[in-house]
Amino acid sequence: MVKNVTFKEAWDGIADCKVCALRESVLFSGLDEDNFEQIHDPIDQYTLPVGSTLYRAGDVGDRMYTIRSGVLKLVQYLPDGSQRIVRLIRATDVTGLECLLGENYKHDAVVLQPTEACSLPVKVVEKLSKENPKLHRELLNRWQRALNEADAWLTELSTGSAKQRVARLLLRLVSDAETSECQLFAREDMGAMLGITTETASRTIAEFKRQSLLVETSSNHFLLDIPNLQRIAED
Amino acid sequence: MVKNVTFKEAWDGIADCKVCALRESVLFSGLDEDNFEQIHDPIDQYTLPVGSTLYRAGDVGDRMYTIRSGVLKLVQYLPDGSQRIVRLIRATDVTGLECLLGENYKHDAVVLQPTEACSLPVKVVEKLSKENPKLHRELLNRWQRALNEADAWLTELSTGSAKQRVARLLLRLVSDAETSECQLFAREDMGAMLGITTETASRTIAEFKRQSLLVETSSNHFLLDIPNLQRIAED
DNA sequence: CGAGGCGTTGAATGGCCTCAACGATGGTGG
């Protein structure tokens, strides 16, 4: 199920954070010239194909990752082997924060949509965080953001009927509220996010399509009927 | 449903953290003499009865709380008014971390079992955290701990059949693995933790009692058949 | 062209929810 893509294959080179197009919205937004000069370990940049694994639960955590584009799932496993997706990671997010506490990764991080990521050695982040209060505060923000997401998944995506859950997930996936555009995931993944079976996810999506709550514009790209989906979500 | 107990009624006095019996396991474990002398704002200590509310979602967050004993639930609400319990807070836990980022409280914090809590003004924690790296690291630890809990609730307590979820909840509630002793919550609360109805929670608990997986020793105190509950949980 | 993965759909089952009733308990006020 999970393809094996080594990092060497995906390596894009060494990032120059100072000229990073995303710098303003990313972890390092608060850094200044001096800070950047203290980055001796290289910050590698990768392009990761769908299905590849960024890190695995239990691995020794020595790197954090900022996502420049794309989507990943964080997966946890139950003793019986079934999987549950506990969060999505998207552009400008940081994942692997647990490294900062010397802990192993808590999830598998698997690519759902083609992803560009920068790999930050823990040592670098630790050092900069000590010297730059802005970066430090930004780290706390990320932690809280992850916590908010986790809570929202529990209350929104694991509560209510299958229809409600799917509707709430779709509304969360809308990238641009104006165009109401949205890319879907494999039904199996949607099930693992919502705590329902693959078949139920499929049936619900299919029904939404028939009701024109969901209109396919191109392969796997959809326009949403936001008002009516909201009605279903809150019903 | 929620009793109104003002803090004045519950006030126990001003805490002397230096001689706190729990100091080793609590947020301030890393502080030294100098640090304590910088605490000018008083740290109040409260005893909170069951049903009282420590803080409410949306309130301006200016205080964090360390729990000396007891249990609280963190509750979030859905648009339709139904509630979902996203986490439990117990002895030595800290809650209200979001204050440190200047955010409002994200949940209602409601007492489930008689609780002793200390109220820490954000200003104090902020100041000490800047000066004492140990305390600071301890704060990060608490954030990560909350995140781990949130993830575990999603994978363990919101996945699988009602029987499995109840069994997993019970196993989490065992305070002492030796004696396998455990105090239960109201069925309505158990339902809100597990994403099932009150009736299903009640039915499941009742069935566990009939099967002697759960033996009542005194009012609302139970001994658990841990091995068999584990079998059900993982089944 | 065949194989395998994925989305969809059908039929049947069963588990959970809904609505309802009832007993036990504990607190309140007469």
Added chain:
DNA sequence: CCACCATCGTTGAGGCCATTCAACGCCTCG
């Protein structure tokens, strides 16, 4: 002190919704 009421846990009956198991078409890829 006791009658009363509200709350809570329990249980029953019935129905619905999600699961399970299965089959089929479509697509990509080797």
